Amino acid sequence: MKFVALISGGKDSFFNIHHCLSQGHDLIALANLYPQDPTKDEIDSFMFQTVGHDVIEYYSGCLNVPLYRQPISGTSSNQHLEYSITKDDEIEDLYKLLSTVKHHHPDLQAVSCGAILSHYQRSRVENVCDRLNLTSLAYLWQRDQYELMQEMCQNQLDARLIKVAAIGLNENHLGKSISQVFSQLVKLNQLYEVHICGEGGEFETLVFDSPIFKYKKLILTDKQIVNHSNDDVSYLKVKVEVEEKDDASDYSLINPPDLLSPEFDELLDEVKRAPDLSKLDINETAETVDASIRHKSIESIVSTETKLYISNITSSAPDLKNQATEIFHRLAEILQEHNLSFNNIQHITLLLADMSSFNEINSIYSKSFEHLYLPPSRICIQTSLNSQIQLSCIVLKQHPDNMKSGHHIRSRSYWAPQNIGPYSQTVIETRGSYKTATLSGQIPLIPSSMELSLENSEFNSVLSLQHLxxxxxxxxxxxxxxxxxxxxxxxxxxxVSSTWNEYISSIEQTGSSLKQLVIVQVPALPRNAQVEWGGLSYESITDMYYDDDDDMDVDNKESDITKLVETFEDSNYVCIDKAETFKVVVLFSNEQEIVKELLKTNQSDYIQLITTHTHAKELNITLNCEFLPVDAVWNNKGKSYKYALVLKIESKLP
Structure with a gap:
């Protein structure tokens, strides 16, 4: 892709350019924001480094591409983690700057951003990129800071400290290169948790030379130390000149980090040594499902104290476009009836009769969520349906105690795949006693290129679970x-069975979640992937005033449901919080009558029934639950079952 690089003069922006070039992208321009008052070396910006701004103009010659600059007229008025368009905010200056670049370079496709840990910085660049139909390239995102700084030094990045603002750093460190201070930064990190790459604002740098500067570099001609009123903060005012490089040559490309981290690479080795499950008593062929044996999905709405579960919305419209449109109209009606909106949706399960319609569905789907800063997480699969599309979702009810957050990462990086549709990687619900995070389906995409991995199924199983x-x-x-x-x-x-069991034992290091896995076969997945992992995670929140006696005030539903769960051959119970107000149960069974009794007994909690159309029809009851039709079902050990059920049991608070 042809890209423009946002530069501040610092190490991160230039090292990310090096990675972009190493990934095969084409640098066509530089872009910089600078103080509106040129006499000011530093302004109160939450977003942009401005110390050394008077040096920026020289980088155009160093990289032999045009430089575009825009004064910062706005302020950091919108300080929310996720940015929305705000008048007179400095991010609107960034929008003007990149709009200018795109006007002069209509073939522009991407923007290089040096964010490492800052959600604040990354999300704002992504916001502007979305508005201009550009892709954010952030190859430093979530990199280990020790490894990253070491990599910068090894690749001969001549970046020198131009500002210090942390314990253990003072004016004596100004002007020193990152190679000279690396060992001290590591020591300060161990002693005081100083960020090795300066991500906490501990220091800022100015780049004088880089392997990607093919013909010219900067040399320092003069410097002046400036001390802030705060004695712990000092910076340099510098004067530089451009010098021709004697050894102009092609630079070396940087090798990307390994796709698998060391712990997941070890996991892969264990998976390769694991016993083959092919000899187990499993269904050898998937069920062929024609219209005559498909179980008809019935729309279901279950309301609990904290959530609304809307399941199995379908349409009988004659074509895909009208079906999708009707489904979203129906969803809007249900939400409105409960005084909720699309912004309250935490997670969506989207079933398609034909994965080839994925792009068409996404274009309609996106219209409902394109203005949300945090769209729902999502799982999307192809399976046998009576219609062309079916939608189920989890909706968070509005409550002072119920906060929604999450991660909607649209940048290309080495970390994990950017979203390939209008969904978030995870949406988090925070209540007084627990957090839950719905996790979008992860397939084995290579994050840096967003291409599907062509490795074997063992590798792809491990890679996609690493993403999750x-x-x-x-x-x-x-x-x-x-x-x-x-x-x-x-x-x-x-x-996948071996991947899961090794993951729980070696990385999660707990056996308690082993049985929480349901493995199913479906006809197709997005991008023709072989495997997709999705799910729900949680954390209990212990209040400092919590008393075990408080449990007596909660209806724990130790009634018919609990007794029925105990009758299942294979089950696992997870209490999300200490007070047991929210439980998640995963069940497996081959006994039709047990499953039928559970479905008939439950009227107030969420149940997802995962089975084939044939086995669903054999139950011979109306299903007031989410129905996920699949071709086959197994537990974590690869044992075949007719039915899997996921229950979410919510106790009533006094």
Whole structure:
């Protein structure tokens, strides 16, 4: 892609350019925002480095591309984590700047951004990129800071400290290169948790030379130390000149980090050594489902104290476009009846009769969520349906105690896949006693290129689970309540079962979540992937005033439902919070009557029934639950079952 690089003069922006070039992208311009008052070296910006701004003009010659600049007239008036268009905010200056670049370069496709940990910075660049139909390239995003700084030094990036503002750093460090201060930064990180790459604002840098500066570099001609009124903050005013490089040559490309982290690489080795499950008693062929045996999905609405579960919305319209339009109109009606909106939706399960319609559905789908800063997480699969599309969702009710957050990452990086549709990687619900995070389906995409991995099924199973792990780790909601793994061929069963069991034992290091996995076979997945992992994670929140006696005030539903759960051959119970106000249960059974009794007994909690059309019809009851039709069902050990059920039981508060 042809890209413009946002530069501040600092190490991160230039090192990200090096990575962009190494990924095969084409640099066509530089862009910079500078103080409106040129006499000011630094302004109160939450977003942009301005120290050393009078040096920026020289970088155009160093990289032999045009430079576009825009004064910062706005302020950091919108300080929310996720940005929305705000008059007189400095981000609107960024929008003007990139609009100018795009006007002069109509073939512009992407923007290089040096964000490492800052959600604030990344999300604002993404906001502007979305508005201009550009892709954010952020290859430093979520990199380990020790490894990243070491990589910068090894790749001969001549970046020198131009500002210091942290314990252990003072004016004596100004002008020193990152190579000279690296060991001290590591020591300060160990002693005081100083960010090695300066992500906490501990220091700022100015780049004098880089391997990507092919013909010219900067040399320092004069410097002056300026001390802030705060004695701990100092910066340099510098004068520089451009010098021709004697050894002009092609620079070396930077190798990307390994696709699998060391712990997941070890996991892959264990998966390769795991026993083959192909000899287990499993269904060898998927069910052929024609219209005569398909179970008809009935729309279901279950309302609990904190959530609204809307399931199985379909349409009988004659074509795909009208079906999708009717489904979203119906969803809007239901939400309005409950005084809720699309912004309250936490998660959507989207079923398609034909994955080839994915792009067409996405264009309609996006219209309902394009103005939301945090659209719902999503799982999308192809399966056998009576219509062309079916939608189910989880909606968070408005409550002072119920906060919604999450991660909607649209930048291309090495971390995990950017979203490939109008959905978030995770949406987090925070209540007084717990957090839950719905985790979007993850397929084995290569994050840096967004191409599907062509490795074997073992590798792809591990890679896609690593994506899910990284999403829940970033969300800091890490305990797994339920996970579903979709596969398109039964021969992948052995790999995903082994991947899961090794993951729980070696990385999660707990056996409590082993049985929370449901493995299912479906006809197709997005991008023709072999495997997709999605699920729900949680964290309990312990209040400092919590008393075990408080449990007596909660209706724990130790009644018919609990007794019925105990009759299932294979089950696992997870209490999301200490007070047991919210439980997630995963069940497996081959007994039709047990499943029927559970479905008939429950009227007030969410149940997802996962089974084939044939087995659903054999129940011979109206299903007041979410129905996920699949070709085959297995537990974490690869044992075949007729039915899997996921229950979410919510106790009534006094």
């Amino acid at each position: 792990h990284r999403v829940k780790t970033l969300a800091n909601v890490t305990k797994l309540a339920s996970v579903i793994c979709f596969i398109t061929r039964q021969r992948f069963l052995s790999e």
